[in-house]
Amino acid sequence: MKKYINLLLSACLAISCTDSFLDEKMVSVITQDYFETEQGLEELIVGTYNGLRTSYGYNQGPSSFEIPMDITCNSSADVNTFSANVWAASGNIASWANALAGEFTSSSLIGFYPTINNCNRAIASIREGKAEGKFATDPAYANLRLSEVLFNQAFCYYHLNTLYGDVYVKTDYTASLPDNYAFTRTPSEELYAMLISDLRFCVESLPDASEVSDSEYGRITKGAAAHLLSKLYLQRAQGAKYGTSEYGRNTDGTIDNTHEKSYLGMLYKGNVSTDLDSCIYYTSQIIHSSYYKLEEDYGRLFEHKLGDYSNEGSREILLAIVLGGAGADRGRYGCRMGNYFASRYHNGGWGIPDVCWEYSISGNCVSFPSDWGIDAYINKQADSRYQKSFRLEYVTALCGGTSSSTAPNVDYYAYDSSDNTTYTWTQEQATYFNQYILPTYDRPSWGGRQAVAGDHKMGTGDIAFAYLENTKETAIDIEEALAQPFMVIARWIKEGDKYYYRPPYQDIGTSHHYNTAQYKGLDQGYTYYVPATLKYEDPNRATLTSTEVTRDIIVYRLAETYLLRAEAYGRKGDYASAINDINTVRKRAAYKPGETRLQVLARLQPGKEQLLESERQYSYTVVQDMTDLMLVDESFWDGTSANSIAENYPADTQTQEDRFINFILNEHGRELSQEMTYYGTLHHSGWHASRIRYRNQVGSGEKGLWDSADNLISGSGPTGDGLGFFQGYHTLKPFPQSLIDLLTDEAGNTLDASARKAYQNYGYNF
Numbered sequence: 001m002k003k004y005i006n007l008l009l010s011a012c013l014a015i016s017c018t019d020s021f022l023d024e025k026m027v028s029v030i031t032q033d034y035f036e037t038e039q040g041l042e043e044l045i046v047g048t049y050n051g052l053r054t055s056y057g058y059n060q061g062p063s064s065f066e067i068p069m070d071i072t073c074n075s076s077a078d079v080n081t082f083s084a085n086v087w088a089a090s091g092n093i094a095s096w097a098n099a100l101a102g103e104f105t106s107s108s109l110i111g112f113y114p115t116i117n118n119c120n121r122a123i124a125s126i127r128e129g130k131a132e133g134k135f136a137t138d139p140a141y142a143n144l145r146l147s148e149v150l151f152n153q154a155f156c157y158y159h160l161n162t163l164y165g166d167v168y169v170k171t172d173y174t175a176s177l178p179d180n181y182a183f184t185r186t187p188s189e190e191l192y193a194m195l196i197s198d199l200r201f202c203v204e205s206l207p208d209a210s211e212v213s214d215s216e217y218g219r220i221t222k223g224a225a226a227h228l229l230s231k232l233y234l235q236r237a238q239g240a241k242y243g244t245s246e247y248g249r250n251t252d253g254t255i256d257n258t259h260e261k262s263y264l265g266m267l268y269k270g271n272v273s274t275d276l277d278s279c280i281y282y283t284s285q286i287i288h289s290s291y292y293k294l295e296e297d298y299g300r301l302f303e304h305k306l307g308d309y310s311n312e313g314s315r316e317i318l319l320a321i322v323l324g325g326a327g328a329d330r331g332r333y334g335c336r337m338g339n340y341f342a343s344r345y346h347n348g349g350w351g352i353p354d355v356c357w358e359y360s361i362s363g364n365c366v367s368f369p370s371d372w373g374i375d376a377y378i379n380k381q382a383d384s385r386y387q388k389s390f391r392l393e394y395v396t397a398l399c400g401g402t403s404s405s406t407a408p409n410v411d412y413y414a415y416d417s418s419d420n421t422t423y424t425w426t427q428e429q430a431t432y433f434n435q436y437i438l439p440t441y442d443r444p445s446w447g448g449r450q451a452v453a454g455d456h457k458m459g460t461g462d463i464a465f466a467y468l469e470n471t472k473e474t475a476i477d478i479e480e481a482l483a484q485p486f487m488v489i490a491r492w493i494k495e496g497d498k499y500y501y502r503p504p505y506q507d508i509g510t511s512h513h514y515n516t517a518q519y520k521g522l523d524q525g526y527t528y529y530v531p532a533t534l535k536y537e538d539p540n541r542a543t544l545t546s547t548e549v550t551r552d553i554i555v556y557r558l559a560e561t562y563l564l565r566a567e568a569y570g571r572k573g574d575y576a577s578a579i580n581d582i583n584t585v586r587k588r589a590a591y592k593p594g595e596t597r598l599q600v601l602a603r604l605q606p607g608k609e610q611l612l613e614s615e616r617q618y619s620y621t622v623v624q625d626m627t628d629l630m631l632v633d634e635s636f637w638d639g640t641s642a643n644s645i646a647e648n649y650p651a652d653t654q655t656q657e658d659r660f661i662n663f664i665l666n667e668h669g670r671e672l673s674q675e676m677t678y679y680g681t682l683h684h685s686g687w688h689a690s691r692i693r694y695r696n697q698v699g700s701g702e703k704g705l706w707d708s709a710d711n712l713i714s715g716s717g718p719t720g721d722g723l724g725f726f727q728g729y730h731t732l733k734p735f736p737q738s739l740i741d742l743l744t745d746e747a748g749n750t751l752d753a754s755a756r757k758a759y760q761n762y763g764y765n766f
Contacts, residue, residue, distance in 0.1 A: 032175055036125050038133025044122050045145050048152040049218075051115035052321050053335070055159065055676060056553050060099040062340045062367045063092070064163060065679040068688075068730055070695035071373030071669040075366050077525040080698045081724040089737040089765050097163050097733040112156035113170065119153035120173040122146075140205075147202040151220045154195045154202075154228060161188055162680045163733045165266030165761065166255055169194070180748040183739075185759065187253035189243075192236050192269035199229040203282065209318075210291045218322030218552075223286050227318050227556045230282040230564050235684035237275040237571065239267035242686070248762075262762045263729045267686055276568045283565035291315060292558050294588050297595075299388035302535045304551050306357065306406055309540075318556040323549065339363035339547035341674060343391070343532030348421045349512065350464040350487045351396030351412045357539045358409045359394065360532070363547060367674060368526040369533070371491070372695040374469045376669050378646050381607045382626035384591045389673050390531040393466040393598045396422070396458050403544045415449075415459030422458040423487070424510045425451045432483035442618045443599070446485060457485055465489060466600035467531040472499050472707040474606035478514065487512065488604070489529055492709075501709035501718040502529050519711050522698045523723045533674040559585050559671050567664045571657065575634055578660070583631050585671060590630040595622040637663045650687070650694040651705075662687060689728040699724035729763030740766050 034040035055061040066072045067079060078086045079093070086092045102111030125131045126146045135142045160167045168183035169191055202225035209221045243249045248259030249268050256262055286292055293315045295301055303311050312320065323335055342363035346352045355362045369390065377386035386392075401407025413420040425433070430451035433441075438450065445461030458464060465487035468476060475492035478500075482488075493500045493514060502521045503514040520529035538549040566581035591597065602608060602620040612623050635641040637659035639649075649662045668681050682688050692699055697706045700722030708720035717723075740760055743751045751759065753766070760766040 032121075035121055036130045036132055038131070038135060041122060041125050041131050041135060042145075044118060044125075045149055048115055048119050048122065048149050050110060051112060051119075051152045051156040052319075052555065054100055054111050054115070054156075056321055056335050056337055057110075058099070058336060059340055059366060060096040061676065062337075063096040064100055064733065065159075065676045066367035066674065068692055068696070068699060068726065069370075069679060069682060070691040071370055071376060071673060071678065072367050073370045073373075073521075073526050073696075073698060075368065075526050077523045077698075080525075081523055082699055082726045082730055084725070087730060087734070087764075089734045089740060089760065091734075094734045094736040094764075098736040098739070100163070101160060112160050116153055116156050116170055117173050119149045119156075120170065122149045123153075124173060143201075143205040144207070147205040147225065148220045150198040151202050151206075151225050151228070154199055157191060157195060158228065158232070158680070161191060162683050164735065165263070165732050167191070180746055181742050181744045182746045183743060185255070187255070188239075188266065188268065189253055189270040192232055196229065196232050196236075199225055199232065203229060203285075208289070208291060218320065220319070223289065223292060224319035224556055226282040226285050227561055227564075230279045230286075230561070231680075232269075233275045233279040233282070234564055234568055236269040236272060237279070237568075238685055239269050240271040240275075242266075243268035243271060257758055257760060257762050260762060261728070263689070263732050264686065266732060266761075267684060276572050279568040280565055283561050283568070286318065286558065286561045287565065292318065292561075294558055294584070296588065298385055298589055301554065301557070302388070302537075304538060304540070306408060306539045309551065312552045314557075316558045317554055318558060318561070320555060321553040323552055334548040335553060336547045336549070337536040337553060338538045338541065338549035340366045341533050341536045343368070343530075344528040345391075345394055345465075347465075349423050349507065350394075351420075351422045351458040351462065352394060352464050353421065354399045355544055356397050356399045356409045357401060357406050357544065358397070360391070360534075360537045361541065361545055361547060365526075365532055367533075368530045369673065370696060370698070371521075372648070373669065373673060374531070375471075375648070376666055379607060379626075379629060380469075380601060380605055381597070381610055382591060382629040383586075383589050383670065384595065384626075385589045385670055385673075387598055387601060389533055389535065390467075391534045391537070392531050393600050394464040396460065396462050396464045399544065401544075404542070406539060406541075411460045412462075413459065415456045415462070417459070420456045420459060422456045423512045425453050425455055425457055426482075426508075426511050427453040428479070429453075429483045429511070430455075432479050433485065436480070437483060437485070440617070441485065443485075444618065451483075451485070462486060463599060466598070466604075468600060468604050469531070470606050472501075472709075475499055476604065482513065484604075492707075498710040499707075500711040501707075503711055504529060516711050518713065519709065519717055522718060523716075535674060554675060556677070559588075560668070560677060563664060563668055563671065567661065570660045570664065575660070579632060579634070582664075582667060585667070586630040586632065587627050589671070590625070590627040591622045592627070593622055593625055596620055597622060632663075648695070650690045652690050652694070661685060662691070665691065683731060688731040689726075692726050692731075693722075696724075696726070697722055699726040701725060727763060729761065732761045734764035735760055737765075 035044045067074045073080050100111055102113040126135060126142050166185040166188050169186040203222055206222040206225055209223055212221055242264045247265035248256040248262030249265040250256055255265055295314055295316045300311055301314060338361055342360035343365050344362050345359055346355055346362055377383045380386045396412035397409035398412055400410040430453045433451040463486035468488055468490040470492050472492050475494040476490050478493050478495040481490055481493055491502055493503055500516050502519045503516050504518050504520050505512050506515040536549055538551045540550050562581045562585050566578040570578035597620045599620060602616050615623055636643045637656060638644050639659055647663055647666055649659050653659050653662055668678050672678050693702055703721045706720050709718040740756050756766040
């Protein structure tokens with residue numbers, strides 16, 4: 001209870017600006033009057049940027065905004081299956097979301113509500129005419145800084161609404177304990193009306209990105225505000241049909257949390273006929289800006305080489321959380337996305353015995369792509385986003401430098417070196433390799449050598465291991481998988497008439513095989529048997545095993561803006577304009593001549609047959625421009641064509657518009673996988689529950705929708721049925737029990753059982 005009381009206390013973080021506006025230093029003693037001085041108010045405004053950092057600091061961000069979804073899973077089996085012990089007011093799901101709402105840590109208050117409180121303090125100083133110095137003498141400047149605060153507050157409220165639905169809206173600031181804890185939930189319609197009004201003011205008052213100096217980089221600009229405003233307009237339109245008693249919305253706008261469909265009623269934010277037009281108007285402002293443009297190469301957005309931060313200046317980025325290589329502005333609590341999205345990879349058996357600077361930290365990953373999150377890249381030989389989003393292949397390496405001195409990876413030992421400890425060939429593996437693989441295996445590091453039983457499989461410059469994400473229909477034969485000159489981690493392996501789903505490798509003496517009595521993934525918890533995103537890898541971290549990243553984190557970028565506008569066009573029936581925007585994004589995603597595919601894609605990945613023979617040989621250079629294969633038309637959502645069927649629409653899609661919206665969601669997932677924006681897009685679309693039921697085998701309770709495997713564990717596992725207990729109400733998070741117990745009425749009386757039940761989201765205990 002004390003923890004949650006503290007969330008409503010003033011959390012004014014005093015910050016001193018140096019070369020970077022986010023360089024934070026604590027001031028020892030301050031009073032409320034300080035925040036009416038020019039310096040104090042400037043520092044308070046900078047402090048409101050902690051609302052952006054909150055989602056990207058610790059475990060609670062990805063643990064809240066990456067689940068429940070169709071494209072990602074959590075590393076915890078109980079989370080993935082919607083086990084009641086974690087999906088409860090007293091469970092981890094409530095704790096993680098509550099930590100985002102606010103928590104007291106390291107003698108400081110952080111999170112959305114403390115930031116909102118700081119925002120209200122700054123707003124009061126400016127709007128009540130109490131602010132001094134430049135705030136008093138320069139109205140345009142005051143409006144600019146006010147707009148930053150209004151945006152940061154809107155950002156916090158948007159995420160709170162996404163997590164919980166209707167939330168308590170705090171319009172004043174708190175400097176002491178409140179008289180009561182009557183935190184009444186404000187209808188989302190009122191909240192969205194307020195946020196839209198505030199953000200329209202922001203768009204008018206903020207500078208264009210081209211007008212912001214390098215020292216001010218990271219501050220909110222017109223483009224960022226217009227992007228969030230466009231989202232709110234679109235999402236209000238998406239939820240317009242849910243504002244009736246059929247979905248638990250009362251006539252006064254409040255929600256009936258005893259109604260089983262109230263999770264859909266929570267999506268109602270009003271019904272304004274011009275919302276789609278407004279979305280198109282503001283997205284068009286961004287798209288037609290002379291400043292913003294898509295990167296030519298999708299991978300360039302996430303490329304982050306040793307000592308190189310140049311990708312952070314991309315004109316595609318509308319808003320980023322500024323961290324910086326020097327560490328001064330990395331935030332008081334750091335940013336651990338490199339830890340929570342990093343998979344384990346080091347293993348002496350495949351020639352990466354230690355953590356390496358140029359790979360991830362081999363961390364504590366909490367978010368992995370689900371099977372659909374990978375299958376959504378339908379043509380992996382045409383869509384470069386698959387290769388450029390996930391670390392699919394590793395090369396043998398030793399760690400260069402020291403534990404605190406960055407350096408490139410060092411070549412691993414030669415295959416015949418006495419220091420080599422990689423797996424050795426069995427006679428069966430060597431025979432198969434020499435007969436079927438060696439004739440076309442021209443990797444220079446291999447040198448054309450014959451495989452010899454007892455020799456090491458891998459050496460200097462060889463592939464260490466690679467992920468092969470195939471289907472049951474395209475399962476790789478176990479002999480072929482074992483005979484590759486590197487470890488193959490495959491989703492489906494066949495042996496005679498047996499089919500194995502993600503069988504783990506196992507050591508057999510100095511060699512290896514697959515344990516066909518086990519499986520990894522699904523309800524076993526995701527480990528390094530599924531590829532992890534490379535979007536947060538950071539070779540410039542402070543120490544070899546540091547869990548903090550120094551790279552900026554992209555929050556909004558132009559590709560998403562195109563997809564927002566495309567959906568608005570499509571909902572208006574203007575599919576031609578929607579297709580133009582979609583194809584603008586997909587053209588960029590296509591492999592272009594001169595690029596290089598990974599070996600696993602060119603040689604093993606199903607679909608390799610469409611490549612030219614030269615493209616399937618080292619160095620796997622792209623010859624064919626794949627743009628035409630990436631372009632879409634209306635057949636992609638007609639419900640009958642091969643293109644439409646390949647998109648795997650949920651079974652309850654009935655109309656062309658249903659399928660179009662789900663195509664847009666597929667495209668968001670492909671373009672923005674694990675960038676922590678898709679969750680909000682999915683949730684507010686109204687298709688959140690449907691796509692989990694029909695896409696997420698581990699969480700769904702549906703029967704017979706998936707392929708079955710022969711490597712079950714005591715009869716359980718990939719049987720073709722869903723493995724979880726998902727219900728629609730899981731698309732909202734529960735309020736923590738500590739808050740429910742704290743609540744009072746306006747007279748300060750503790751709420752009775754019926755009032756607590758009325759407050760808590762449907763389906764959760766109170």
